[in-house]
Amino acid sequence: MKNILLVAAREFRQIAGMRSFWLTLIIIPLSMVIGGLAPQLIDKDEAARVMVIDRTGGSEAAAIAQRIELDRDRDMLGELSRYVQRHHLEDAGRGALWSQHDRWYSDADVAQFTASGGVNAAKAKIARVKAKDTPEFKASKPDYQIVPVPASLQGVPEAGLDAALKPVLKPEGKDAKPVDYVILVPASFGQSPLVRLWANRQPSPLFVSKVQDVLTRDLRARFLSAQGVPDAAARSATTIAPAIAISTPPPGGGAREAMLVRSILPLAAAYLLMISLMLSGSWMLQGTVEERSNKLLETVLACVSPEELMYGKLLGTAGVGLFMIAVWIGCGVFAAYATHGAIADLIRPALDPLSSPGTIIAMLYFFVVGYVSIAILFLAIGAMSDSMRDAQGYLMPVLLLIILPISILMQAVLGGNSGGVLMEVLTWVPIWTPFGVLARLGLGIPTWEVIGTGIVLGVYTVVLVALMGRLFRASLLAQGQRPNLKQMVSRIRTVEG
Amino acid sequence: MTLERVTKRFDRTLAVDDLSFSVAPATVFGFLGGNGAGKTTSLRMVLDIIRPTSGRIEVLGRAPGRANAPEIGFLPEERGLYRQMTALDTIAYFGRLKGMTASDAKREGSALLDRFGLAANSKMTVDKLSKGMAQKVQLATALVNRPRLLILDEPFSGLDPVNQGLLEEEIRHMSAAGSTVVFSTHVMQHAERLCDRLLLLARGRKKFEGTLDEARAELPARIAVVSRRSPSEIQGVENAEDRGEAGDGWRRWNVRLAPGIAPGDVLQRCTAEQFPLRQFEQLHSSLHDVFVHIVGSAEASK
Secondary structure (H helix, E strand, O other), rough: HHHHHHHHHHHHHHHHHOOHHHHHHHHHHHHHHHHHHHHHHHHHOOOEEEEEEOOOOOOHHHHHHHHHHHHHHHHHHHHHHHHHHHHOHHHHHHHHHHOOOOOOOOOOHHHHHHOOOOOHHHHHHHHHHHOOOOOOOOOOOOEEEEOOHHHHHOOOOOHHHHHHHHHHHHHOOOOOOOOEEEEEEEOOOOOEOOOOEEEEOOOOOHHHHHHHHHHHHHHHHHHHHHHHOOHHHHHHHHHHHOOOOOOOOOOOOOOOHHHHHHHHHHHHHHHHHHHHHHHHHHHHHHHHHHHHOOHHHHHHOOOHHHHHHHHHHHHHHHOOOOOOOOHHHHHHHHHHHOOOOOHHHHHHHHHHHHHOOHHHHHHHHHHHHHHHHHHHHHHOOOOOHHHHHHHHHHHHHHHHHHHHHHHHHHHHOOOOOOOOOOHHHHHOOOOHHHHHHHHOOOOOOOOHHHHHHHHHHHHHHHHHHHHHHHHHHHHHHHOOOOOOOOHHHHHEEEEOO | OOEEEEEEEEOOOOEEEEEEOOOOOOOOEEEEEEOOOOOHHHHHHHOOOOOOOOOEEEEEEEOOOOOHHHHHHEOOOOOOOOOEEEHHHHHHHHHHHHHOOHHHHHHHHHHHHHHOOOHHHHHOOOOOHHHHHHHHHHHHHOOOOOOOEEEEEOOOOOOHHHHHHHHHHHHHHHHHHHOOEEEOOOHHHHHHHHHEEEEEEEOOEEEEEEEEHHHHHOOOEEEEEEEOOOOHOOOEEEEEEEEEEEEEEEEEEEEEOOOOOOHHHHHHHHHHHHOEEEEEEEEEEEEHHHHHHOOHHHOOOO
């Protein structure tokens, strides 16, 4: 056992001494940070400036501005609710809209929220109960800002607006702020449904639908009035909407979103297994090839048995893989802490699978045994190859065999498909079992299937380690060209002593 | 170290054939033979790197195995080092694999590097060492545990002259300290200078085992004489080769004696028969000559 640990420690130190190891270790969390920041960097930080030229008298412009304000208040109410939920501040306003979570806020709700003082009133109530280290609520910036119509545009006829709006949409001055959207509601609106929109870039569908909704209501009200319906009734008719009570199913209860959230951890485990295996496995392969090409093996084998060498290498590589995963998880924990729990809140539902000891045991078992069952293949390839070029010849088919079906499997799980013949086949073929079971754990996989595939994987790994151990031993000092399949079988069948 | 009727077969190739010999403690034992004679295979069996097809091996009173590693030092023919490890770490690593504690291995490693003139390079990684320095580090990995049995497989191959001298010195040093040294070689000069006993192998079979003098006795004695007539007429002379004029009517002759005839016998007969001699010199056969005589010139040239 001492020799195994010595070999493992040397293997670990050798890999940890490689620049590529540290680069890889840093690149993955770094890419996640960049991935997280990218949308914020790409998104325009300022509110889109909106100008409404209303030639019907001003009622349409007022309706659009009111709608933008209402939606802004709705967004703030939602953000406030999430803030209260994250910091457990419901006591600040039992019964208040912002202490009710996971619900859709209707226009009436938003109006009630605004009437009761809006964000400022809520913040005052929250301030009375919140702990000192709880951060202040900060509402996100508004999406839209209504800008007044300059006097120079007031009298411009519709036909002349294309030219007149050019300097408004794309002003030449360095500090001049462009207007993002200009809406013209002509005086004939009502008799004619035509409304014009100028935008200085591809208009946002959300914005267009917002404007369309406001104006559609007005058109319908006008139509109903024209049909003899009293004005008040016509206005009310346009706001009639069903009150939809939204119920969120418990996690794993069938909704795709909930299932996907629950699948994040097992899927991440499957991905981490694959990434750490591919990286640490290839480093181990490189080390073994180096030992062969540097004529080191005979010296080592005079001190340790081939089995000790093999298990030491496996242990060292597994240590590297687990160290990488521990660092990545540590980065995640640090990020969760550094963001005051915002990330933790996001992934909390994903940690649901960890509430079951059975799931934890299953994840650990399939992770570790899966690691060994594939790492041993890398090791045998290393023992048969005199150079990395030789090793690539064996490695490519093995990698393709492992990765291609796994990609299909992952896509299927992301698509919410946990059953099906292909999924079953991939789960029961031992080389793919660890990935299959890990990926499906979040979506739900029958207990008998977990136990069955676990037994098959265990038996397969024991047999594989025994056979690859023979191949490893027989190949260590073998000379000549890389062996073909027949020679490999012959080496496996050779029993020394 | 004892091998009894050891045979090793690889598929259809017979690498070692019914080999038996013993190495007494504190001797320097030479294992001689051409390429493919079975030297490396025999040594690998002694180290339990491979197992014999049949026969029995005993090393330090035990069967071959890693349990012997703490008392054995081994330098293989094809040597390498971990390129990214420092010289001292490399020696200490092999010391630890041979059962030493980390502190002992480091201390002994430092002492060896100091003795080999590499103290200043102990923290350098192997890939930054010169070839000669790396060879010294390789030797140090074999010596770090102060082995009772030092096994060297073609130790002089690839060494520069300085390191050849260093290795010869270390072999003598180990022997003087009571260790047993077994080394294989096909360079006979090293064996002649160092070995107490020799074993000659050809095609996996033992051809000779004994001391250097016993080996030389395998060849007919030879003398060089300067005489006026051919010495072939003297009784006991098997063959006399004329090597040319020596001046004033004298000629040089290389003379091979019949088996069992000593040079002194021939000198006595020359005197008795008043055979005029101007020069009489006994020629010593080299180990190479013995090797060629025993295993044949074709085998010896491999």
